[in-house]
Amino acid sequence: MKRRDGRYRAHSRGGPKRRPVYVQSVRVETKAVFLRQGRRVALRRITAYDQEEFLGLVESSRTLHRPWITLPGTPDEFDDYIGRFDGLSADGFVVCLAKRQSMVGFVNLNEIVRGVYQRGLIGYGAFAPNAGRGYMTEGVDLLLDYAFTELGLHRLEADIQPGNAASLNLVRRLRFQREGFSPAFICIRGKWVDHERWAITREMMDTRPG
């Protein structure tokens, strides 16, 4: 039972009256809780404990990420970044090497819409030390499986700038379908930028080859 102050009161099991036990209602997660594990990488939620490793990797990946994405660069920005992941409208994950647990990239699920849509918009990025090895294709694939099965989503979308060859290659490899082109679609650093619209549905997962 939840109390007014947000803490939880442990359920009584009957018997002699005992003092109630209160536990904090914090989300307790450790680094090793993998949601999905693939051949080489695993997927887990990002946590506050990831701050140092994440910021270090972002710093060493500036050239790879520019001009496609902007990521947190300071501890405050990292807090804001993970603060967006409420698990309802957005969720954040990291892709790790399955054996060593070090991060190779991240993948986010944004703009989750339930009801008759059951859709989400994915965003992702590799970290430079391990880019170009197929880890992100494997990691995003793990997210697709998790989102379609555990989260019950039906459709995942990716909006990609036409010049972003690495990202277009990634969604093609995963059998997303190009649904269209939206001119002046997203405002990035004050400029409206064209995007290709890619998507995959749960049904399309079932018809992917091998």
Ligand SMILES: CC(C)(COP(=O)(O)OP(=O)(O)OC[C@H]1O[C@@H](n2cnc3c(N)ncnc32)[C@H](O)[C@@H]1OP(=O)(O)O)[C@@H](O)C(=O)NCCC(=O)NCCS
């Ligand atoms: C888009 C992005 C995540 C792709 O990352 P990536 O590291 O290239 O993706 P992967 O880990 O799946 O690696 C795939 C590449 O590794 C190669 N590769 C090398 N060894 C491989 C292996 N053993 N298995 C599979 N692929 C391998 C593949 O051929 C492929 O190269 P290609 O794209 O030239 O065909 C990365 O370029 C990035 O972070 N870009 C900046 C951020 C961004 O654009 N995000 C998306 C915004 S829409």
